Amino acid sequence: MIKEYKTIREIASPLMVVQQVEGVTYDELGELELQNGERRRCKVLEVDGDTAVVQLFESAQGINLAQTKVRFLGHPLQLGVSEDMLGRVFNGMGEPIDGGPDILAEAHRDINGLPMNPASRAYPAEFIQTGVSTIDGLNTLVRGQKLPIFSCSGLPHAALAAQIARQAKVLGAEENFAVVFAAIGITFEEAEYFIQDFRRTGAIDRTVVFSNLANDPAVERIATPRMALTAAEYLAFEKGMHVLVILTDITNYAEALREVSAAKKEVPGRRGYPGYLYTDLATIYERAGRRLGNAGSITMIPILTMPEDDKTHPIPDLTGYITEGQIILSRELHRKGISPPVDVLPSLSRLKDKGIGPGKTREDHSGTMNQLFAAYSRGKDAKELMTILGEAALTDDDKLFARFAEEFEKRYISQGNDTNRTIEETLDLGWELLKILPRAELKRIKPEYIEKYLPAEE
Secondary structure (H helix, E strand, O other), rough: OOOOEOEEEEOOOOOOOOOOOOOOOOOOHHHHHHHHOOOOEEEEEEOOOEEEEEOOOOOOOOOOOOOEEEEEEEEHHHHHHHHOOOEEEEEEEOEEEOOOOOOOOEEEEEEEOOOOOOOHEEOOOOOOEEEOHHHHOOOEEEOOOEOEEOOOOOOOHHHHHHHHHHOOOOOOOOOOOEEEEEEEEOHHHHHOOOOOHHHHHHHHHHHHEEEEEOOOOOHHHHHHHHHHHHHHHHHHOOOOOOOEEEOOOOOHHHHHHHHHHHHHOOOOOOHEEEEEEHHHHHHHHHHOOEOOOOEEEEEEEEEEEHEEEEEEEEHHHHEEEEEEEEEEEOOOHHOOOOOOOOOOOOOEOOOOOHHHHHHHOOOOOHHHHHHHHHHHHHHHHHHHHHHHHHHHOOOOHHHHHHHHHHHHHHHHHHHOOOOOOOHHHHHHHHHHHHHHOOOHOOOOOOOHHHHHOOOOOO
């Protein structure tokens, strides 16, 4: 039986203390009924004897301590899931905001999910084509991987995320592919950009959007990525779909976590973020993956803006520990007009070797990838030397490498936001650029592949 309580002792937004409670448990969902009949939601953060500390999802404005009633619903925050969610836009609490009807739920799922047994995880090994050369060719995304994008404020990470969301596909058989997109604490303009882009390109039909704006409550922000992942788990593991989850911006999520932690008067950790930031982020990121014997998969691309462009900041630092690599965007490349400005040298995909090669991409992929990395690195060094000492100080080979670095940035990295390259086009473009270099310098590619893919000049 659900009891009602009129024993609210104090409110320190977003927290509220309720006394004389019975049988209330951690993370339980509660409902407030104000004196004017308005209803608001909250959840239990802490229970000490008969006193419960609850967290309000909406503002505390207008709450009368004596007349407001609280009832606890006996279950945590849940999301009603159904296949009808595809093509719809929801707010951070899973309520439709696109003017369409409510979802007829096939099931109600706890937004915290159930941990996946490590023994039942399948190793990510299948290539996902994003159509972006710097990712497909050099930092390959594999099905079931979590690969974050580390950006800086003002860089076009939103455009890259929208491009991946509309272009990403699994090669081979026509499989059910869906995108779950969660906007966390972003501006209305940015959220509208994503929704309009998905509608313009028709990608909205296979996309579920959860939109939490900057003016929405911080507490809702904490629920948004979990709502998105609950929808993704349902589509992947119940409906056998291959789901790409894009979360932007994780920095706003961590800020909301810090705000709530400060309200709870917890001892802060690094830079004021709570000490459990690592654990909390892990509860989000580790929901990506594949299950043995299950056709579906969840691949995750979290996007975060690094405060002060500092990759040692707690948010990118801890994210890098949990995830399997990172795509780093460069301000320097952005200034040169290169789009997307992916800085390929510090970027990394730890699982790329598992998703490339014969039968997955092409036999020459591994060798050309290593060669492009090595040649670009040497070319950048040669360009720096040229800046200091002048062109006359460079050897003929160094001049070729410097030219290669220029062409590589112009043609390979810079492809614009509407170009969708197949993996074959990306690999062929790599070979075209490698023609700039002397054959003797192609030391990382097997000779038979050089003969096959780099024919002698007529």
